[in-house]
Amino acid sequence: MVSEFAPELQFYFNPNCPYAQRSWIALLELNVNFKPIEIELGSDNKTDWFLALNPNGKVPVIQQGETIVYESLIVNEYLSEVFGGHLMPSEAGKRAWGRILMGRCDSHLVKLSYSYLSHKREEDSAKDEQLKQDLEAELRFLDQAIQKGGGTYFLGEELSLVDIAYVPFFQRISVTLPAFKHFDLKEKNLPYLNQWLEAIALRESCIKTSMNPEKIKEIYSHFLKIDYFKKVGIATQ
Ligand SMILES: N[C@@H](CCC(=O)N[C@@H](CS)C(=O)NCC(=O)O)C(=O)O
Incomplete structure (x- = not known):
């Protein structure tokens, strides 16, 4: 309320x-x-x-x-x-770990996933493979981070700012990677990350703020055509 x-x-x-x-x-x-x-x-x-x-x-x-x-x-x-502080843990060490993970979202997950997404395989298949492997390594890191947290979410049983940092990007790449790269997170050996994806898919705040998958595909199809993510520096050249 x-x-x-x-x-x-x-x-x-x-x-x-x-x-x-x-x-x-x-x-x-x-x-x-x-x-x-x-x-x-x-x-x-x-x-x-x-x-x-x-x-x-x-x-x-x-x-x-x-x-x-x-x-x-x-x-x-x-x-x-x-407004309450319950989205970050009370223990300083856990908060520090949470901040490391949040910073890593933009510097690693976003960069690696949008670079792979933006790359045209037909132009250089070896580079495409390398970009895919780099992304897979980061996804494994995140899977292990959730395992280390000991609960459904990154820092344990409660949703935190860490999860919130990652949700919008996972919502988008869960749609765009299968559509444009035939890369499906669900088919990868990422048990903790896939469980996390299922939990956020049921969370009201994540549902209410999410973009329609068809709209994501439509907008990203346009962005990929005009090399938007490379132009704005989110994806590597
Ligand atoms: N690092 C910023 C990134 C924000 C950002 O890039 N927002 C985009 C929209 S998704 C924007 O406002 N772009 C306008 C522009 O660059 O002209 C943050 O975390 O808030």
Whole structure:
């Protein structure tokens, strides 16, 4: 239930943006009373008023009174601290491990999966194989990380900011890798990761914020045609 005493917070987002989805999930999990403001990418985010909120011109951004926070992982740490804190463990060592895993999402999983996705096998099959193996190694690392956590989620039995960091990207690659690379996570020997995928598929916050799989395919098919992920630096050349 949303508390009538929760301070009002503005959430600037775009429903197709995986980074904004991270903060959207955190807002729902923390039961925050927020006002969503949809930003059209390519126009609204280039305006002076938006650049005054986030000089990088990117979503997500949250504004709570005088406080403005951007960068999804930092937004989520802020939200967790201000609205209850239960999305990060109380033990400092576990929090540190959680932050290592969160940082690794963008530097490893996103980079490796979008590089493999963006690569055209017919141009260089050996490179395609290498990119696939690099991605598989990271998926094995994540599978073992979940096993090490000792529960369904990355840090144990409770959902944390670590899971929230990964959810939007796994939702997207679970659709795009089979569709465009014939690479199906379910067919790989990743028991802990596949169990995690099943758990997040049932979680209300993840369902409510997810993109329709057909829409993911449509948008990514266009992005892949125009080499978008390489152009914006998410995928390696
Ligand atoms: N590192 C940022 C990335 C945010 C990001 O790249 N957002 C994209 C949309 S998915 C955006 O706003 N792009 C607008 C632009 O670059 O013009 C975060 O974690 O918040």
